Amino acid sequence: MAGLASKLDKAFEELPLEELVNAPVASLQGVSDADAEHLKAAFGIVTVGDLGTNKFFLWAQSIVALAK
Structure with a gap:
């Protein structure tokens, strides 16, 4: 979990x-x-967890990854 602390409250x-x-x-x-x-x-x-598995966010990540 190193490095995650700076991403959290x-x-x-x-x-x-x-x-x-x-x-x-x-x-x-x-x-x-x-x-x-x-x-x-x-x-x-x-x-x-909801944010990390939201279909719209996942679709957007896939588009970005495929566009590279």
């Missing part, structure tokens, strides 16, 4: 990955509570 830096998947998306550095509400309203994203 302080309160979530020590969580094991198995718990971090269920942490609120606002636990990520730079994602505010307001941003989290917008993600929830637009895409049903509530947790870090």
Whole structure:
């Protein structure tokens, strides 16, 4: 988990990955509570796991990777 701490809010830096998947998306550095509400309203994203497995985000990542 080295290097992930800088990507998380302080309160979530020590969580094991198995718990971090269920942490609120606002636990990520730079994602505010307001941003989290917008993600929830637009895409049903509530947790870090939801964000990481969202089909639209995955499709966009695939397009970017294939375009390289």
